Amino acid sequence: MRRSIKNISSRTLLLILSLGMSLFAATSVQSAAHPDQEIIDRIKxxxxxxxxxxxxxxxxxxxxxxxxxxxxxxxxxxxxxxxxGEQIYNASCFACHGAGIAGAPVLGDKDAWASRIANGMDTMMANALNGINAMPARGTCMDCSDEEIKATVQYMVDSSQ
Ligand code: HEC
Structure with a gap:
C-alpha cells in the first residue's frame, strides 16, 4: 500500500513536472516570436x-x-x-508677345489688341489654337489644354484693354 502511494505521488510529480515544462515551453515559444511585443504593447x-x-x-x-x-x-x-493664364503666358507666349516679335500684338498694347478683341473670344481662341500667320498653333504650348489656352488668351486680353 505504501509503495503504491509512493508510486502514484511520484507519477503525479512527474505529470506536474512535464505539464509545467510544456507550459514553460509554450510560453517561451510565444514570447520568442515577439520578444519585445509585450513591452511595446505595454508602453505604446x-x-x-x-x-x-x-x-x-x-x-x-x-x-x-x-x-x-x-x-x-x-x-x-x-x-x-x-x-x-499668367504662368503659361510667361512660359510660352512672352517670347513673342512680350516684345512684338514677328508682328505679335504686345501684351498691354491696347491699340494692337482692340481690333482683335472686337472680333470676339471665339475668333481669338480659334486663331490661338490653330495658329494664324506667324502665330504658331497653341503658341507653341503643345501640352496646354484648350482651357489653359483660353485662360491665357483671357489673361492677355485682360492685360491689354
Ligand atoms: C512665335 C511667336 C509667338 C508665340 C510663341 C505666341 N504667339 Fe500669339 N501671336 C503671334 C503673332 C505673330 C500674332 C499675330 C498674328 C496675326 O494676326 O498675323 C499672334 C497673335 C495672337 C493672338 C491674337 C489672335 C487674333 O485672333 O488676332 C492671340 C490670342 C495669341 N497670339 C495668343 C497666344 C498665346 C496664348 C500664346 C502662348 C500660349 C502665344 N500667342 C504665343 C506670335 C506668337
Missing part, C-alpha cells in the same frame, strides 16, 4: 492624434501605400490643370 501610447488629410496610424499608412501612386497621379493632374 493610448491614442494617436491625426490631422485630416495626412497619413496617420498603421491602417492609414497601409492605405496610403496602396493608393500613393494613384494619389500622386491625381496631384500631378491637379497641378497641371492649375496652371494659370
Amino acid at each position: 501610447p493610448a491614442g494617436v492624434v491625426c490631422v485630416k488629410g495626412e497619413v496617420c496610424g498603421e491602417e492609414d499608412a497601409a492605405a496610403a501605400g496602396d493608393s500613393s501612386a494613384q494619389l500622386s497621379k491625381v496631384v500631378e493632374a491637379a497641378v497641371a490643370a492649375a496652371r494659370s
Whole structure:
C-alpha cells in the first residue's frame, strides 16, 4: 500500500513536472516570436492624434501605400490643370508677345489688341489654337489644354484693354 502511494505521488510529480515544462515551453515559444511585443504593447501610447488629410496610424499608412501612386497621379493632374493664364503666358507666349516679335500684338498694347478683341473670344481662341500667320498653333504650348489656352488668351486680353 505504501509503495503504491509512493508510486502514484511520484507519477503525479512527474505529470506536474512535464505539464509545467510544456507550459514553460509554450510560453517561451510565444514570447520568442515577439520578444519585445509585450513591452511595446505595454508602453505604446493610448491614442494617436491625426490631422485630416495626412497619413496617420498603421491602417492609414497601409492605405496610403496602396493608393500613393494613384494619389500622386491625381496631384500631378491637379497641378497641371492649375496652371494659370499668367504662368503659361510667361512660359510660352512672352517670347513673342512680350516684345512684338514677328508682328505679335504686345501684351498691354491696347491699340494692337482692340481690333482683335472686337472680333470676339471665339475668333481669338480659334486663331490661338490653330495658329494664324506667324502665330504658331497653341503658341507653341503643345501640352496646354484648350482651357489653359483660353485662360491665357483671357489673361492677355485682360492685360491689354
Ligand atoms: C512665335 C511667336 C509667338 C508665340 C510663341 C505666341 N504667339 Fe500669339 N501671336 C503671334 C503673332 C505673330 C500674332 C499675330 C498674328 C496675326 O494676326 O498675323 C499672334 C497673335 C495672337 C493672338 C491674337 C489672335 C487674333 O485672333 O488676332 C492671340 C490670342 C495669341 N497670339 C495668343 C497666344 C498665346 C496664348 C500664346 C502662348 C500660349 C502665344 N500667342 C504665343 C506670335 C506668337
